[in-house]
Amino acid sequence: xxxxxxxxxxxxxxxxxxxxxxxxxxxxxxxxxxxxxxxxxxxxxxxxxxxxxxxxxxxxxxxxxxxxxxxxxxxxxxxxxxxxxxxxxxxxxxxxxxxxxxxxxxxxxxxxxxxxxxxxxxxxxxxxxxxxxxxxxxxxxxxxxxxxxxxxxxxxxxxxxxxxxxxxxxxxxxxxxxxxxxxxxxxxxxxxxxxxxxxxxxxxxxxxxxxxxxxxxxxxxxxxxxxxxxxxxxxxxxxxxxxxxxxxxxxxxxxxxxxxxxxxxxxxxxxxxxxxxxxxxxxxxxxxxxxxxxxxxxxxxxxxxxxxxxxxxxxxxxxxxxxxxxxxxxxxxxxxxxxxxxxxxxxxxxxxxxxxxxxxxxxxxxxxxxxxxxxxxxxxxxxxxxxxxxxxxx
Amino acid sequence: xxxxxxxxxxxxxxxxxxxxxxxxxxxxxxxxxxxxxxxxxxxxxxxxxxxxxxxxxxxxxxxxxxxxxxxxxxxxxxxxxxxxxxxxxxxxxxxxxxxxxxxxxxxxxxxxxxxxxxxxxxxxxxxxxxxxxxxxxxxxxxxxxxxxxxxxxxxxxxxxxxxxxxxxxxxxxxxxxxxxxxxxxxxxxxxxxxxxxxxxxxxxxxxxxxxxxxxxxxxxxxxxxxxxxxxxxxxxxxxxxxxxxxxxxxxxxxxxxxxxxxxxxxxxxxxxxxxxxxxxxxxxxxxxxxxxxxxxxxxxxxxxxxxxxxxxxxxxxxxxxxxx
Amino acid sequence: xxxxxxxxxxxxxxxxxxxxxxxxxxxxxxxxxxxxxxxxxxxxxxxxxxxxxxxxxxxxxxxxxxxxxxxxxxxxxxxxxxxxxxxx
Numbered sequence: 001x002x003x004x005x006x007x008x009x010x011x012x013x014x015x016x017x018x019x020x021x022x023x024x025x026x027x028x029x030x031x032x033x034x035x036x037x038x039x040x041x042x043x044x045x046x047x048x049x050x051x052x053x054x055x056x057x058x059x060x061x062x063x064x065x066x067x068x069x070x071x072x073x074x075x076x077x078x079x080x081x082x083x084x085x086x087x088x089x090x091x092x093x094x095x096x097x098x099x100x101x102x103x104x105x106x107x108x109x110x111x112x113x114x115x116x117x118x119x120x121x122x123x124x125x126x127x128x129x130x131x132x133x134x135x136x137x138x139x140x141x142x143x144x145x146x147x148x149x150x151x152x153x154x155x156x157x158x159x160x161x162x163x164x165x166x167x168x169x170x171x172x173x174x175x176x177x178x179x180x181x182x183x184x185x186x187x188x189x190x191x192x193x194x195x196x197x198x199x200x201x202x203x204x205x206x207x208x209x210x211x212x213x214x215x216x217x218x219x220x221x222x223x224x225x226x227x228x229x230x231x232x233x234x235x236x237x238x239x240x241x242x243x244x245x246x247x248x249x250x251x252x253x254x255x256x257x258x259x260x261x262x263x264x265x266x267x268x269x270x271x272x273x274x275x276x277x278x279x280x281x282x283x284x285x286x287x288x289x290x291x292x293x294x295x296x297x298x299x300x301x302x303x304x305x306x307x308x309x310x311x312x313x314x315x316x317x318x319x320x321x322x323x324x325x326x327x328x329x330x331x332x333x334x335x336x337x338x339x340x341x342x343x344x345x346x347x348x349x350x351x352x353x354x355x356x357x358x359x360x361x362x363x364x365x366x367x368x369x370x371x372x373x374x375x376x377x378x379x380x381x382x383x384x385x386x387x388x389x390x391x392x393x394x
Numbered sequence: 395x396x397x398x399x400x401x402x403x404x405x406x407x408x409x410x411x412x413x414x415x416x417x418x419x420x421x422x423x424x425x426x427x428x429x430x431x432x433x434x435x436x437x438x439x440x441x442x443x444x445x446x447x448x449x450x451x452x453x454x455x456x457x458x459x460x461x462x463x464x465x466x467x468x469x470x471x472x473x474x475x476x477x478x479x480x481x482x483x484x485x486x487x488x489x490x491x492x493x494x495x496x497x498x499x500x501x502x503x504x505x506x507x508x509x510x511x512x513x514x515x516x517x518x519x520x521x522x523x524x525x526x527x528x529x530x531x532x533x534x535x536x537x538x539x540x541x542x543x544x545x546x547x548x549x550x551x552x553x554x555x556x557x558x559x560x561x562x563x564x565x566x567x568x569x570x571x572x573x574x575x576x577x578x579x580x581x582x583x584x585x586x587x588x589x590x591x592x593x594x595x596x597x598x599x600x601x602x603x604x605x606x607x608x609x610x611x612x613x614x615x616x617x618x619x620x621x622x623x624x625x626x627x628x629x630x631x632x633x634x635x636x637x638x639x640x641x642x643x644x645x646x647x648x649x650x651x652x653x654x655x656x657x658x659x660x661x662x663x664x665x666x667x668x669x670x671x672x673x674x675x676x677x678x679x680x681x682x683x684x685x686x687x688x689x690x691x692x693x694x695x696x697x698x699x700x701x702x703x704x705x706x707x708x709x710x711x712x713x714x715x716x717x718x
Numbered sequence: 719x720x721x722x723x724x725x726x727x728x729x730x731x732x733x734x735x736x737x738x739x740x741x742x743x744x745x746x747x748x749x750x751x752x753x754x755x756x757x758x759x760x761x762x763x764x765x766x767x768x769x770x771x772x773x774x775x776x777x778x779x780x781x782x783x784x785x786x787x788x789x790x791x792x793x794x795x796x797x798x799x800x801x802x803x804x805x806x
Contacts, residue, residue, distance in 0.1 A: 028480075028481060028484035028485060028488075029477060029480045029481050029484055031473075031476070031477060031480070055484075055487070056484045057480035057481075057483050057484045059471065059476055059480050059519065060519070061476070061517070061519075062511060062512075062514070062515030062518070063471070063475070063511060063512075063517060065470060065512075066470060066473035066476070066511070066512050066515055066516075069466065069467065069470035069473035069474050069477065069512065070473045070474065070476045070477030070480065071477055072466055072474060072477060073441065073464065073466075073473070073474035073475060073476065073477030073478040073481065074477035074478060074480050074484075075477075075481070076464050076477075076478065076481070077478055077481030077482055077483060077485060077486055078481070078490070078491060079480075079481035079485055081477070081481075095467060096466070096467065096470070097676075099466050099467055102727070103466065103727050103728075104726060104727040143702040165726070165727075198490070202726065203726075203727070203729045204491075205439050205464060205478065206462055206491070207436065207437035207438075207439070207461070207462055207494055209462075210459065210460055210461050210462050210463070210731075210732035210733070211462060211463075211465045211729050211730070211731060211732060212452050212457035212459050212464075212729065212730040212731070212732055213464040213465065213466075213727070213729055214452070214464055214465035214466050214727075214728075215452040215453060215454045215455075215457060215461065215465075215728050215730045216448075216449050216452060216453050216454065217454050217728055218453075218454070221454060221724060221728075222719065223721075224720070224721035224724050225493065225721070225724060225727070226721070227721035228721050228724065228726055229725075231721075277566035338727055386614060398732065402758070402759035402760070402762070402763055403759060405763075407772045407774075409768055410736045411767055411768070412732075412733040412734075412736045413735065413736055413740070413767035413769055413781065413783075413784030414737065414739070414740060414767075414784055415735050415738075415767075416736040416738075417766060418786075419743060419744075419766070419786035419787060419788035420766060420788035420789070420790055421766050421788075422766075423766075424766040424767070425764060425765075425766050428763075428765075428766075428768060431761065432763075445763050451735065452730065453730075453735075454724075454725075454728050454730060455734060456730070456734050456735040456737065456738050457730040457731065457732050457733065457734050457735055458733070458735035458736075459730065459732045459733070460732045460733045462732075463732065475724060552798035586764070589763050589764075602803040615788075621789070621791070622788040623788055623790055623792065623793040623802075624790075624791060624793060625764075625766070625788070625790055626764050626790055627793060627794075666734030
């Protein structure tokens with residue numbers, strides 16, 4: 001990054017990094033409702049408002065459902081919009097997630113992933129976003145605070161691209177990433193503003209051309225509208241890549257749809273999303289320096305799922321272990337496992353896949369756990385091919 | 395400041411609502427919409443909750459709305475309106491858009507019940523829009539189920555009539571009181587039969603800088619069981635029997651805008667509707683009495699409120715004045 | 719229609735409902751007696767469609783393409799200039 005682009009290096013919490021990015025991105029309307037562990041995002045933005053540092057409108061809505069509804073309304077006027085939530089809040093706005101996507105509103109949302117009730121718990125797992133993974137939102141997972149900051153900025157470009165026009169969510173584990181302070185190399189305001197530009201939607205609420213948004217469809221055309229969304233999701237793969245290239249040019253930073261560590265040389269590869277990727281890499285590095293051959297494939301872009309890249313990075317592995325920080329109760333295995341398994345089979349690959357569940361309700365994962373996971377013998381750990389519930393107290 | 399509506403001929407000839415929509419013949423809802431929008435400025439932006447009005451006027455390929463219009467869900471019209479207001483404000487500061495009047499249309503379902511929270515939140519936050527509740531007194535779009543706005547004793551598919559029940563057991567919510575409790579600058583009731591009163595209330599409301607509310611009767615020929623040609627007559631009778639008094643609350647001051655000094659008996663209104671026909675049978679007489687009491691008590695309370703608030707705030711409140 | 723041809727996000731241009739004719743909904747149609755009509759516009763303000771057309775310098779007319787035959791106009795017309803007659 002040149003002196004021109006870089007502003008300064010600061011220590012920020014994940015939530016604070018989101019707020020800073022939103023402040024820089026020329027957001028017109030923020031509508032959000034507080035929920036642990038996202039509250040700091042909302043509070044930080046409120047501080048910016050009071051200090052006259054946020055140029056948009058901040059609506060302290062009375063619920064998450066209203067938060068996304070207000071964002072949808074604002075987006076329809078051509079405004080750039082943002083919201084944030086977690087867990088129960090995400091579940092509360094579930095109806096509107098599908099609405100925002102179906103109406104092709106480029107809302108950007110930060111989700112500080114937190115396990116869903118009941119029972120109630122405040123700590124992280126991916127159950128909240130995974131429960132809404134089919135809603136037609138672009139979903140990105142970050143593993144450190146600087147990545148959260150970068151992704152938030154990138155998502156405005158990605159969502160608002162005319163080839164996409166789909167809402168997107170940046171996901172990061174609650175408390176672990178939302179609250180921990182990490183080093184962030186901020187980009188300066190002007191550079192960010194130039195990067196995101198201004199939204200230019202095809203349609204907006206404007207008396208000069210009275211349009212009707214949210215009309216009723218029928219069995220003759222509903223399927224086709226959904227097909228349009230599917231196509232937009234497909235385009236998102238390309239636009240994601242382009243966005244990252246442009247972002248790399250001004251920041252020197254690029255993450256990829258996946259991050260592959262030693263997958264070309266590994267016998268066993270662990271596929272993981274979220275911040276556990278860092279832990280798994282640390283474990284893998286230790287094992288590899290001891291003569292083993294393990295790799296870690298971190299999924300960063302989850303929807304659209306980068307099937308091509310996942311398949312190519314797992315091609316040489318003799319076995320795969322997938323790690324899910326959520327449970328899909330009643331399904332053969334968790335969301336990541338299902339997506340990876342069908343990707344492999346679709347690409348004609350037959351390696352044994354051990355599906356593993358970890359970190360539920362904020363259950364910690366240590367480097368030692370990472371080593372154990374990468375050393376698992378799938379057949380022993382799960383003779384009947386059900387998911388390994390790693391770390392549960394038997 | 396606003397221009398009083400004095401006659402029909404001065405109203406715009408360009409129709410805000412195009413015909414060809416799928417509302418029932420004689421539907422009260424579209425008459426509400428037409429009168430509201432004919433009184434409102436041409437650049438009005440509309441938010442519509444899910445319901446009869448929305449599904450019948452906005453089919454893909456066939457939209458009746460000659461105004462910018464948006465629908466997304468059943469319970470969030472007021473929240474969507476909040477976002478639109480904020481969007482125009484923020485874009486306006488950049489010179490990328492202008493502010494426009496916002497009118498929200500929600501049925502009694504989307505206002506009294508499922509949309510109640512969003513309405514309460516939006517008006518508490520003070521967003522500038524006019525919320526029009528077109529009240530057909532049940533969830534008509536899904537087939538005449540009771541709502542919080544269904545009057546006591548009315549038959550609906552979920553408050554049926556039999557030996558164990560005489561239609562809806564409960565009185566309806568006093569919606570305008572609830573809205574007034576949020577300290578909005580203006581709230582009022584209106585009836586399409588009294589178009590001049592309705593239109594002037596629309597103009598007055600839109601001249602205010604904050605959330606305003608209009609509760610309008612939308613008689614439903616299907617759900618209330620009466621001949622489609624009688625919609626306006628039904629609305630008028632509701633006013634003339636004091637069943638639906640026409641009043642406004644401005645800065646907390648109540649004023650009955652169409653006083654009914656010698657009310658017609660409420661039965662004259664009820665007997666024209668099939669949904670109340672059971673009330674005229676001896677076994678359901680207690681329910682009829684209870685309903686009659688609701689109407690009488692409400693009107694008496696209204697008269698007292700008008701007197702009380704008129705005195706209480708006389709010296710401290712300014713009322714919006716029309717430029718006649 | 720192919721998904722490629724539909725308007726993205728089902729956005730519709732306003733006023734397109736008038737392409738749909740509702741004349742088939744009617745059992746009776748309103749007929750205005752021009753001699754009695756005073757052009758007071760009461761039928762126009764009470765029509766739910768609207769199927770009553772205001773015209774410059776001329777009295778109102780019924781838009782039979784869009785009239786559903788509800789009969790409100792006949793019911794409300796002050797000089798009783800409108801009559802609902804059975805559809806042929």
